[in-house]
Amino acid sequence: MFPPIQYLSKIKPFSFLSDSELTELIESMEISLYRKDEIIFKPKEEISKFYFIREGKVGLFYGSELMWIVEKDEIIETTFSTTAIEFTAKALEDSIIFEFEIAILKKILQKNVLFKEFLEKLISGKFLSLLKLTRMDIIDIYERPIGMMISRAPIFCFKGKTIKEVIELMNENDVGSIVVVDPENKPIGIVTHSDLLKIIGRGIALTESVEKAMSYPVIKVNFNAPILEAYLKFLSYGINHLVVVDNERLAGVISIKDLIYNIEPPGHFLKLKKEVLKSKSLEEIKKLSQQVNLLIKNALEYGFSYPAISRLISTIFDTILKKIFTTLEVDSNTTIITTGIYGRREIDFPLKINLLIINEEEDKRLSNILFDLNIQFEYCKSINQFLDNLQNIKLLNLLDARYIFGNRINYVKFKDHVKEMVRQKPHLIKIFIDKDFEELEDVSEMISNITKVLSYIHGDISARPIWERLDFLKSRNIIDGELANDLIEGYITLRTIELSAKINNEKPSIDRIVYKKIVKRAMEYKSCIRKMIG
Amino acid sequence: MYKKNDRLERNIESDIEKAEFSVIDLETTGLDVKRDDIISIAIIPMTGLKIHFKKYYYTLIRPSKFSEKSIKIHGICPGDLNQAPRFEEIYEKIMEMLNNKIIVGFNVDFDIAFLREKFKKIEKKIDLNYVDIKKIESWILIRRGTPKPIIELSDLISRYGIEEGAQHNALVDAYTIARIFQNQLKTLLTFNIKLNDLLKLGRKNDFFN
Numbered sequence: 001m002f003p004p005i006q007y008l009s010k011i012k013p014f015s016f017l018s019d020s021e022l023t024e025l026i027e028s029m030e031i032s033l034y035r036k037d038e039i040i041f042k043p044k045e046e047i048s049k050f051y052f053i054r055e056g057k058v059g060l061f062y063g064s065e066l067m068w069i070v071e072k073d074e075i076i077e078t079t080f081s082t083t084a085i086e087f088t089a090k091a092l093e094d095s096i097i098f099e100f101e102i103a104i105l106k107k108i109l110q111k112n113v114l115f116k117e118f119l120e121k122l123i124s125g126k127f128l129s130l131l132k133l134t135r136m137d138i139i140d141i142y143e144r145p146i147g148m149m150i151s152r153a154p155i156f157c158f159k160g161k162t163i164k165e166v167i168e169l170m171n172e173n174d175v176g177s178i179v180v181v182d183p184e185n186k187p188i189g190i191v192t193h194s195d196l197l198k199i200i201g202r203g204i205a206l207t208e209s210v211e212k213a214m215s216y217p218v219i220k221v222n223f224n225a226p227i228l229e230a231y232l233k234f235l236s237y238g239i240n241h242l243v244v245v246d247n248e249r250l251a252g253v254i255s256i257k258d259l260i261y262n263i264e265p266p267g268h269f270l271k272l273k274k275e276v277l278k279s280k281s282l283e284e285i286k287k288l289s290q291q292v293n294l295l296i297k298n299a300l301e302y303g304f305s306y307p308a309i310s311r312l313i314s315t316i317f318d319t320i321l322k323k324i325f326t327t328l329e330v331d332s333n334t335t336i337i338t339t340g341i342y343g344r345r346e347i348d349f350p351l352k353i354n355l356l357i358i359n360e361e362e363d364k365r366l367s368n369i370l371f372d373l374n375i376q377f378e379y380c381k382s383i384n385q386f387l388d389n390l391q392n393i394k395l396l397n398l399l400d401a402r403y404i405f406g407n408r409i410n411y412v413k414f415k416d417h418v419k420e421m422v423r424q425k426p427h428l429i430k431i432f433i434d435k436d437f438e439e440l441e442d443v444s445e446m447i448s449n450i451t452k453v454l455s456y457i458h459g460d461i462s463a464r465p466i467w468e469r470l471d472f473l474k475s476r477n478i479i480d481g482e483l484a485n486d487l488i489e490g491y492i493t494l495r496t497i498e499l500s501a502k503i504n505n506e507k508p509s510i511d512r513i514v515y516k517k518i519v520k521r522a523m524e525y526k527s528c529i530r531k532m533i534g
Numbered sequence: 535m536y537k538k539n540d541r542l543e544r545n546i547e548s549d550i551e552k553a554e555f556s557v558i559d560l561e562t563t564g565l566d567v568k569r570d571d572i573i574s575i576a577i578i579p580m581t582g583l584k585i586h587f588k589k590y591y592y593t594l595i596r597p598s599k600f601s602e603k604s605i606k607i608h609g610i611c612p613g614d615l616n617q618a619p620r621f622e623e624i625y626e627k628i629m630e631m632l633n634n635k636i637i638v639g640f641n642v643d644f645d646i647a648f649l650r651e652k653f654k655k656i657e658k659k660i661d662l663n664y665v666d667i668k669k670i671e672s673w674i675l676i677r678r679g680t681p682k683p684i685i686e687l688s689d690l691i692s693r694y695g696i697e698e699g700a701q702h703n704a705l706v707d708a709y710t711i712a713r714i715f716q717n718q719l720k721t722l723l724t725f726n727i728k729l730n731d732l733l734k735l736g737r738k739n740d741f742f743n
Contacts, residue, residue, distance in 0.1 A: 002706060003697035003698055003709060004709070027587075028588050029587045030586055032583065033584075033716050034583075035583075035723075096716070096717075
């Protein structure tokens, strides 16, 4: 076997390639020796190669800041993603690099699913540095059609328009590019900001026709082509806008920003939050709130941890709730509190929100919208009366009460009252100690209930996720540190499994050994509490 | 005025990093330049420290007569050569890839002798300038104060950590030579060696060879 083929065949992702595919790749190869501090590529350079470090170390710099180091037997993944154009790659030591043509790689990607999957996983792993990706999920995203990314109708003009008219069109529509089309709506050119800069540089008058300013031929991608295809186009042509066509006719324009927004989950979160803040009508907010469940699903698929998903989603949904209340101009004397699991900033699927509205009178408009959004709510006219008639199990939900909107004084009074009630009912905790575990959910529920009561008793009345409360109990030496750590891990594991089962509409399943270990620790937790309360 | 060797001279005048090299390896039916034939040739172009593997040339060559005893060295059997071109059919391609380039090889005198003989037989003239990585390595070792004999290509493969593959295939060997030479050039650059010096030391006989 040819030496580099033999070598690469043992290294991922090349190990997914057949001998003939490897041969094809190797036949496009150049081998460069870059000496220390030598630049391999610069930002905005058109890159037609991707790089495999055979020996040495390469640093990727953003400006003068070293972002990360690519070492021996690794590929420089950025040469394959849109972020490539942002980085300078420099040899940190004498480095031997195998350089392959992206065009050949692309050809192989179309044929070899495993190779494609792995490469994409790898790329995204770095691109979305926070995430641990599972193989299938990321594939799914890259295989979605590019057309789904089009968020608005394309802005276009016919040839013959003047450059000045095109600039006005850009300003009017607040877009970075205008597509020039023929009478059949087929793109013949595109004018972007950088094209305009070029014509200014060349001293071309603004009264000239747009053909003098446009770039052509148009780099385009088919509406149904996978996102990966668009990725590759952005990369190989070093462009910022890509024209999407359906049957050769203009269907839209996507920018690099669109691509990043859609591929990167934090982008989704940011985008949604921004849209909520910008929204002007209740209808708009309602529509946006419907995206939240999809966001939970995507976040889990992307490998976000349960605590991270909870934090992100509760931040977004709090914004949605506040936006609803301000848009409705809810009376400032009203106090709105969220209770139950969402109150402590944990999430369920589908997202369940419980609200307690402290007000003399019911606000019909508010009730209607909450009803529309599937948010559970109840009104409370008098705090004292409400709490005095409360069953134990409901009291537990109130241990997660968290302020959302309105009169803060009422909220503080409410919390104080709950605290006093828990103090007077030490037997409350016993209910859970004596309960047996039947289902997986029983274990997580038991851990959460005991933890809530215990932290209340010990003075932590803030509505926080269970893992934070367990941390609090640990820091106060109320429970053993090792036990607390195992309970945190066990609780998060169970909640993740429960969430995943609900999303996939199946029964939660867990490795028996893991489950037994968690149950064992939960039993120890129970007996430790039993001793504590005598 | 245009001189025949103008391009080569310009090549030699340029520095190592811009110089154009052609790494070669041959497999033959035997060791006798007069009686034996070339049965495969591989040429890989290089510019300075860059190996243009994608521009490689490799072909089997049909000999006038075949010697069975060499099969065990290169593994090429008479059947493999039935469809192969004769040297006369490919000499132009070889000339194109070697002319005005600095030829690089391992025990390259042997390859050069065969090429000269074959070109002579078909009455074609070719200028061959060459360096031997074996000699370059000896020079580097002496320069470092650690002289050591180099006998086999495999000595250099392990020294430079090059990927290994079946030896005595012209393309594999040419690849290996190119990778070794690339590393050697880097070392020579640190010694501030110019191309003219390289041409001398790459052909110089040392204590061992």
